[in-house]
Amino acid sequence: MHSLIQLSIVVLLLPLLSFVTLIFFNRRLPRRGDFIGVGILGTAFALSAYIFWTVIVQSYDPAFRVAWDFTWIDLGNVPGVGPLQVKMGIVIDNLTAIMLAMVTLISLLVHLYSTGYMAGDKNYGRYFAYLGIFTFSMLGIVLSDNLFSIYIFWELVGLSSYLLIGFFFEKDSAADAQKKAFLANRVGDIGMWLGILILYSQFHTFSFSEVYANLAAGKFALSNAWLTAAGILLFMGCVGKSAQFPLHIWLPDAMEGPTPVSALIHAATMVAAGVYFVARIFVMLTPDALHVIAFIGAFTAFMAATIAITQNDIKRVLAYSTVSQLGYMVLGLGVGAYSAALFHLVTHAFFKACLFLGSGAIIHAMHHEQDMRWMGGLRKHMPWTFATFTLATLALAGLPLTSGFLSKDAILAGAIGFANVEGGGIYYLIPVLGFFSAMLTAFYMGRQIWLVFFGESRTHLKPADPHHGDHHAHDSHAAHGDDHHAEHGVHEVSWNMRAPLVILAALSVFFVYSPDPLDGAKGWFMKMIPTPATVVGAANPQIGSLPAGSVLPQLAAVGALPETHTAEGAVAPAEHGAAPAAAEHGAAAASHGEAKGGHAYSDPRQAEIVHAGHAAHYTAIYISSVMVVLGIGLAFVVYVFGIIDPAKTAVAIRPLYLFSLNKWYWDEIYQATFIKGSVVLSKLLSWFDTNVVDGIVNGVATLVRKFAFANAGFDKYVVDGLVNFTAFSVNTTGAVLRKLQTGKVQTYVVMLLVAVFGYFIYYFTRLIY
Amino acid sequence: MEQLATIGLNHYLTISAILLCLGLFAVMTRKNAIVILMGVELILNAANINFLAFSKYNGSMQGVMFSLFVIVLAAAEAAIALAIVINIFKIFKSVDVSSIDSLKE
Numbered sequence A: 001m002h003s004l005i006q007l008s009i010v011v012l013l014l015p016l017l018s019f020v021t022l023i024f025f026n027r028r029l030p031r032r033g034d035f036i037g038v039g040i041l042g043t044a045f046a047l048s049a050y051i052f053w054t055v056i057v058q059s060y061d062p063a064f065r066v067a068w069d070f071t072w073i074d075l076g077n078v079p080g081v082g083p084l085q086v087k088m089g090i091v092i093d094n095l096t097a098i099m100l101a102m103v104t105l106i107s108l109l110v111h112l113y114s115t116g117y118m119a120g121d122k123n124y125g126r127y128f129a130y131l132g133i134f135t136f137s138m139l140g141i142v143l144s145d146n147l148f149s150i151y152i153f154w155e156l157v158g159l160s161s162y163l164l165i166g167f168f169f170e171k172d173s174a175a176d177a178q179k180k181a182f183l184a185n186r187v188g189d190i191g192m193w194l195g196i197l198i199l200y201s202q203f204h205t206f207s208f209s210e211v212y213a214n215l216a217a218g219k220f221a222l223s224n225a226w227l228t229a230a231g232i233l234l235f236m237g238c239v240g241k242s243a244q245f246p247l248h249i250w251l252p253d254a255m256e257g258p259t260p261v262s263a264l265i266h267a268a269t270m271v272a273a274g275v276y277f278v279a280r281i282f283v284m285l286t287p288d289a290l291h292v293i294a295f296i297g298a299f300t301a302f303m304a305a306t307i308a309i310t311q312n313d314i315k316r317v318l319a320y321s322t323v324s325q326l327g328y329m330v331l332g333l334g335v336g337a338y339s340a341a342l343f344h345l346v347t348h349a350f351f352k353a354c355l356f357l358g359s360g361a362i363i364h365a366m367h368h369e370q371d372m373r374w375m376g377g378l379r380k381h382m383p384w385t386f387a388t389f390t391l392a393t394l395a396l397a398g399l400p401l402t403s404g405f406l407s408k409d410a411i412l413a414g415a416i417g418f419a420n421v422e423g424g425g426i427y428y429l430i431p432v433l434g435f436f437s438a439m440l441t442a443f444y445m446g447r448q449i450w451l452v453f454f455g456e457s458r459t460h461l462k463p464a465d466p467h468h469g470d471h472h473a474h475d476s477h478a479a480h481g482d483d484h485h486a487e488h489g490v491h492e493v494s495w496n497m498r499a500p501l502v503i504l505a506a507l508s509v510f511f512v513y514s515p516d517p518l519d520g521a522k523g524w525f526m527k528m529i530p531t532p533a534t535v536v537g538a539a540n541p542q543i544g545s546l547p548a549g550s551v552l553p554q555l556a557a558v559g560a561l562p563e564t565h566t567a568e569g570a571v572a573p574a575e576h577g578a579a580p581a582a583a584e585h586g587a588a589a590a591s592h593g594e595a596k597g598g599h600a601y602s603d604p605r606q607a608e609i610v611h612a613g614h615a616a617h618y619t620a621i622y623i624s625s626v627m628v629v630l631g632i633g634l635a636f637v638v639y640v641f642g643i644i645d646p647a648k649t650a651v652a653i654r655p656l657y658l659f660s661l662n663k664w665y666w667d668e669i670y671q672a673t674f675i676k677g678s679v680v681l682s683k684l685l686s687w688f689d690t691n692v693v694d695g696i697v698n699g700v701a702t703l704v705r706k707f708a709f710a711n712a713g714f715d716k717y718v719v720d721g722l723v724n725f726t727a728f729s730v731n732t733t734g735a736v737l738r739k740l741q742t743g744k745v746q747t748y749v750v751m752l753l754v755a756v757f758g759y760f761i762y763y764f765t766r767l768i769y
Numbered sequence B: 001m002e003q004l005a006t007i008g009l010n011h012y013l014t015i016s017a018i019l020l021c022l023g024l025f026a027v028m029t030r031k032n033a034i035v036i037l038m039g040v041e042l043i044l045n046a047a048n049i050n051f052l053a054f055s056k057y058n059g060s061m062q063g064v065m066f067s068l069f070v071i072v073l074a075a076a077e078a079a080i081a082l083a084i085v086i087n088i089f090k091i092f093k094s095v096d097v098s099s100i101d102s103l104k105e
Helices: A003-028 A030-059 A094-117 A124-143 A147-168 A172-203 A208-216 A224-241 A250-256 A259-268 A270-280 A287-308 A314-334 A338-365 A383-397 A403-422 A425-453 A468-473 A495-506 A524-528 A552-568 A573-598 A604-615 A617-640 A646-652 A654-661 A663-740 A745-768 B009-029 B033-058 B062-092
Strands: A065-078 A082-093
Touching (some): A003 A065, A003 A094, A003 A124, A030 A094, A094 A124, A094 A259, A094 A338, A094 A495, A124 A147, A124 A259, A147 A224, A147 A250, A147 A270, A172 A224, A172 A250, A224 A270, A224 A287, A250 A259, A259 A314, A270 A338, A287 A314, A287 A425, A314 A338, A314 A403, A338 A403, A338 A524, A383 A403, A383 A425, A383 A617, A403 A425, A425 A617, A654 A663, A745 B009
């Protein structure tokens, strides 16, 4: 086993250790054991950083890959199917190393931050335990080398998300939100599982490399439509987990969880897992599936951005912004801008985590006021938060010199290139939506910065809240419980909440990723994550037409090598040993080289898109810069200079305003269609149950009862009758015979005489005739 | 009248039949156990007469020997039966056979 694999297993299990320790013993430990969570994550991060250093910095090889697996379940030779095994394993390549470092770093920072933010909560220890199991599951997704274990960790992530969203479960809204999140995720996961089953039914393996080897060898016996379906079904998992349209509805509600959780799970890592998963299956997605993915991503990015501009809750703005940015990533994968999408995943994770933690600091300082309308003027009180929040905002908006600029422009350039390659028309909708969303992003973030940090405090404008008591009920920050006059108590947060902000803000600057502030492709990230060539589709048009066993001659040829050599009498011992191994791993290794960049441009369609993306790079920079400036400028015009009054504008375009404020009415639409539909359906089924199914059961019961009565009658009158008749006849005979036994000797003598006379009469009668 | 001059076998048999009928009559109609015993003796003696009559007209001694055994048997029988009657009297305070029917139940 490679030492990196051993290290990664330790990294994987450390957060689990934290979870087990804290969930059982947090009440017996000093400080509820928070130092255990922070310490363990610190260790995990140190190990991950070492892995990152070894993989990315030392080897600096785009095709770096170490893998290890073992047979987990061996079902032996299943009749009619062949040998079935379920393997578990770990793969470490550049993407894994980067994700590993990112997840552990953000998790560590969130742990640290939570020691300040959650201080005094009555379930403080349990909170850290949940963070532990979440980190464990997320690392599991990142390290998995097969669909099956990814699915397991996928569900574990869903569970920990459920637990953390509903952390303040005394609040109804939090309990509802956790249910909503879990159910929406389930919808996606069902699709994902079906997709996994399609692949498994074909290849009897869950392993990524084996599935791709089989696909590349043309062993997929079904039609291309099935492969597209498999791709889209697997993508459904991402739709659920990464909050893409139409399952995006859960993410904004998930903001009911504690703010650091929003930063860790609902901004940086878990929601990125969907994008990571699509990246893992990228090579098996057909062009049709990729088109669907691109359009869903573009639409999500645009829709969420339009919603974000009117939200008043500071966390909801960020939540919709997250949905929008995830849309960008999905769009990026859909258009084939693979490296750019993953680049955006990482940069977004850092600046969005920074934004969420910053908003957490604001909420903390404002004593749990989340409505931006009642904030303002915090710049003077919270200089650290202000500086880091602003830097992260600029990165999110995509201003040059920030990390967000590099990644977002790479995606948009890819989108333009994609539209050019696909031949325009409707495909230009994708870059157009992308650019428009970029402008909206700049606008709503400008609005947020202005409302929160500039101007004067508007705390006193807040209407008296009759439910003030409820508002605080969920939080046990008893120290702040009573004073809601925020302006008296606004203060900068303590160092353990400030340090994560500073680190995350520092990671939002361009030079971390690329020496050129305008071109991410020159940076290490995009060099280390090259776009893999597809194993299906355009590169392999004969797929589906090949007979299932067509790869066999090839393997047989490899296997036959030693024999040939022996015959020639010129076999080298080393070759002799290597050949069977090659026969065993030949297919996997060959396709693996193909998939992981060895022939990065063996796929003409992908090569063309990448090429066109490079060509469109400066176009994208120009357009997006203009868009960002437009967006921020508009925000300034509206909120800083006051040239356009937002209130009057809202009235003027009231239908649009309400459409956005009410989140495109998706919740209402789902309420009216799916939920009402389910209720109606369930009522219908209940009616069917009570009337038809129960009717059948009751009918059968009645029939059986009738039959039983008939049977009972037969028993009573016929069987019992026979028995009674026997008894009766015996009784009667007995009664008659009893009369004969008088007990008087003389009667017997008479009977004797009668019998003798009878005999004589009989005898003589016989004698005479 | 000539028939009266010699006593033949039929006369013996007739006497015997009359004796038998008398014995049977006594056995069937009398209530007193001792009288019934006496009826039984009559029946036995009717049989004895038959034995002797047939013995005489057959010219063999078998009937005589048999009747001797019957007489001995009758004596034994009378002794046992009387003993039984005495016991019955001890238990039931009566020798009326119609009232001694407890075996019926």
